[in-house]
Amino acid sequence: MTETVFTRRINPKTLETIGERTRIGDYVTVNSATAHPHILEDGTVLNMGSNYRHNKGPHYCIIQVPPSYDSEETAFKGAKILAEIPCSSKLYPSYYHSFGMTQDKIIFIEQPLYFSVPRFMMSQYIRRNTFKGCLFWQPKTKVIYLQ
Numbered sequence: 066m067t068e069t070v071f072t073r074r075i076n077p078k079t080l081e082t083i084g085e086r087t088r089i090g091d092y093v094t095v096n097s098a099t100a101h102p103h104i105l106e107d108g109t110v111l112n113m114g115s116n117y118r119h120n121k122g123p124h125y126c127i128i129q130v131p132p133s134y135d136s137e138e139t140a141f142k143g144a145k146i147l148a149e150i151p152c153s154s155k156l157y158p159s160y161y162h163s164f165g166m167t168q169d170k171i172i173f174i175e176q177p178l179y180f181s182v183p184r185f186m187m188s189q190y191i192r193r194n195t196f197k198g199c200l201f202w203q204p205k206t207k208v209i210y211l212q
Contacts, residue, residue, distance in 0.1 A: 092141040101163040108132030113164045122155035177206035
């Protein structure tokens with residue numbers, strides 16, 4: 066996995082890819098997902114993604130993917146959004162690489178490294194900008210811890 070909306074299945078014995086890549090956004094409404102999902106004891110996967118097109122502004126989304134042992138089909142067919150957390154800024158959601166978990170809580174840190182949605186949108190049509198070029202740091206902004 067990576068911080069995009071695509072994922073691949075990998076054979077754990079040979080490390081070869083299985084089938085075509087899966088576009089997570091075809092199954093749950095997210096535009097990206099972390100590279101570090103958490104796997105529960107029963108095989109359920111929890112991950113975090115972003116939805117920049119939410120009707121109330123960008124949201125961070127907790128995604129639940131059921132276990133799919135020995136299945137030829139993608140596990141994302143049964144995926145669902147468990148929770149949606151509104152971003153503190155409608156135009157500048159926080160960048161995140163991962164999230165934490167305890168036995169009964171999901172921990173997310175909204176840090177002052179932001180992704181500029183306007184800069185990203187302009188780069189699609191006017192000036193090509195890398196993902197990195199859409200990030201900016203606000204050192205005086207306080208970190209927000211969400212559980």
